[in-house]
Amino acid sequence: MKPQTILILFCVTALVLSSCTKQLITQEALDQLKADKASAETKNTDLQKQADDLKDQLGDIKGKAHLWDQLMTAYSASPVKPTEPGHKWADLGDGSYLFFATDSEMDDLDAIGIALPGKFCKEDQEQLPPGFNHFHPKNCMETDPAKCMGGQGGEEGYWMMHIMLESDAEKPHMTDAPSCAEDTAADGQAVQ
Numbered sequence: 001m002k003p004q005t006i007l008i009l010f011c012v013t014a015l016v017l018s019s020c021t022k023q024l025i026t027q028e029a030l031d032q033l034k035a036d037k038a039s040a041e042t043k044n045t046d047l048q049k050q051a052d053d054l055k056d057q058l059g060d061i062k063g064k065a066h067l068w069d070q071l072m073t074a075y076s077a078s079p080v081k082p083t084e085p086g087h088k089w090a091d092l093g094d095g096s097y098l099f100f101a102t103d104s105e106m107d108d109l110d111a112i113g114i115a116l117p118g119k120f121c122k123e124d125q126e127q128l129p130p131g132f133n134h135f136h137p138k139n140c141m142e143t144d145p146a147k148c149m150g151g152q153g154g155e156e157g158y159w160m161m162h163i164m165l166e167s168d169a170e171k172p173h174m175t176d177a178p179s180c181a182e183d184t185a186a187d188g189q190a191v192q
Contacts, residue, residue, distance in 0.1 A: 075100065079115065079158060080136040084145040089115070101162065110166045115158040120151040121180035124159070131161040135175040153178040 075088035079097055086102040097115040102108060118124040120135050137157035140148030151157055 071100070079138065080145075080148070081139050082143060082145050082148065084136075086110070097158070099160075103166075108166055111162040111164050113160055113162040115160045118157070118159045119180065120153060120155045120157060120175075120177050122177045123179065123181055125177045128159055129161075132159040133174045134160040134162065135177060136160065150175045150177075154180045 071088070075090045075098075077091070078084070078087065078089050079091075084101070087099055088102075090098045092098060095117040099113050099115055100109055101111040101113070103110055114132075115136075116128060116132060118128070118135075120137065125132065125135075135150055135157055136145075136148055137151040137155045140151070142148050
């Protein structure tokens with residue numbers, strides 16, 4: 001065979017091999033692109049699901065915020081002065097109140113409770129169901145509500161029961177009321 005023929009055959013073979021190699025490389029690239037596209041579609045589906053979940057959560061949060069706004073509107077004026085921070089009150093119309101207590105940022109609901117009118121007397125407290133162990137006078141002269149727990153014997157105010165909802169929330173101070181009863185003799189008659 002002539003060298004020119006060999007050269008032509010070599011070039012033709014090189015062209016054919018080059019074309020086949022290009023086809024193989026192109027097929028591999030095409031397969032990789034298909035795999036990448038499938039992976040991207042899966043990620044897109046996952047991201048869309050996450051976005052939908054976040055939209056649902058936002059809807060729940062907006063609904064809860066609406067409920068919180070309703071609570072803040074329904075629970076209003078405090079029967080005790082000064083008002084305790086984070087406490088909101090609902091007048092039940094019979095002199096008693098429902099209340100709830102939040103943390104200082106009003107982010108978490110720490111407690112719910114009941115406040116019943118009464119006097120700061122041991123005898124008054126003993127007439128109440130168990131758990132009413134916290135007393136606030138109606139009108140305390142202190143500006144700091146924390147200093148208004150308890151009061152003078154016989155003072156008008158509210159016996160409160162807190163139902164704690166947060167385990168780390170600060171529990172209210174327990175109030176020991178003084179006896180307001182007159183000293184009585186053994187026969188039940190008042191001693192002068």
